[in-house]
Structure formats: structure tokens, C-alpha cells
Amino acid sequence: MAEKQLRRNLAVLPIGTVMKLTGQTARQIRYYEAQQLVLPERTAGHQRLFSLNDVDRLLELKDYLAEGATIAQIRQIYQKQAQKRQQPELSDTQTRQLLAQELLSVSGLVGQRSAISQSSKLY
DNA sequence: CTTCTGACA
DNA sequence: TGTCAGTA
Numbered sequence: 001m002a003e004k005q006l007r008r009n010l011a012v013l014p015i016g017t018v019m020k021l022t023g024q025t026a027r028q029i030r031y032y033e034a035q036q037l038v039l040p041e042r043t044a045g046h047q048r049l050f051s052l053n054d055v056d057r058l059l060e061l062k063d064y065l066a067e068g069a070t071i072a073q074i075r076q077i078y079q080k081q082a083q084k085r086q087q088p089e090l091s092d093t094q095t096r097q098l099l100a101q102e103l104l105s106v107s108g109l110v111g112q113r114s115a116i117s118q119s120s121k122l123y
Numbered sequence: 124c125t126t127c128t129g130a131c132a
Numbered sequence: 133t134g135t136c137a138g139t140a
């Protein structure tokens with residue numbers, strides 16, 4: 001199951017194939033890359049190589065754009081999704097435990113009042 | 124022949 | 133965006 005996802009992320013498709021698969025022009029695909037909406041890999045000779053996930057991304061992009069979304073809006077959507085993968089949201093209890101630990105470790109140095117404001121900056 | 128970057132109507 | 137030029 002994990003092996004399959006790995007293959008979907010394998011960059012092996014040249015732009016010509018992606019054009020046929022998405023119905024987009026090379027110009028558009030390159031433009032979307034410039035806008036950070038897709039991040040294809042490169043061969044030693046600078047040729048773009050797309051993965052199946054990249055193709056899905058472009059197909060999805062076509063829908064979002066058709067629905068009137070802005071390049072900037074779509075970019076933010078993907079950026080926030082990427083951030084959440086690296087920094088998964090904490091459950092309420094996890095947050096409380098973490099906050100409690102921060103409070104304990106910082107209060108010893110600066111006292112409770114400022115300890116609260118300092119630890120809150122961490123979230 | 125295919126792709127790449129930069130540029131211009 | 134399309135398209136043309138000059139490359140790799």
C-alpha cells in the first residue's frame with residue numbers, strides 16, 4: 001500500500017506526455033511550475049520529469065481555475081496543506097500537555113506572567 | 124524530433 | 133497565452 005504511493009511520486013513523464021494527459025499546453029504547464037503550483041523534477045539535462053501525482057495536481061488545477069480560483073489562492077491552499085503534513089495539528093489534550101511543559105520549563109527562569117506570554121508565542 | 128529559456132506582439 | 137529563436 002505504501003509501495004504504490006511511492007510509485008505515484010516517481011517522476012518519469014516528460015512534458016509531452018503530461019500535455020496529452022492533462023490537455024494543457026507546455027506553456028501553461030511551465031507557467032504553473034513558475035507559480036509553484038507543481039514541482040516537477042529535472043533530469044541531468046534540465047528536462048522536466050513529472051510524476052503521476054503531478055499530473056493529478058495539474059488536472060486538479062484545471063478544475064480550480066475553471067471554477068474561478070486565483071493562482072495566488074491555489075498556491076496558498078497547497079502551501080498550507082504541505083505545512084500541515086510536516087506539522088500535524090495537535091489534539092486539545094496534546095496542546096494542553098505541551099503548554100503545561102513549556103510553562104514549567106520557562107516559569108523557573110522568568111516567572112509565571114511572562115512565562116505565559118512567552119510560551120504562547122510558540123503557537 | 125522533443126524540450127528549455129527568454130522575449131515580444 | 134501563443135509563438136518564435138537558438139540551444140541542449
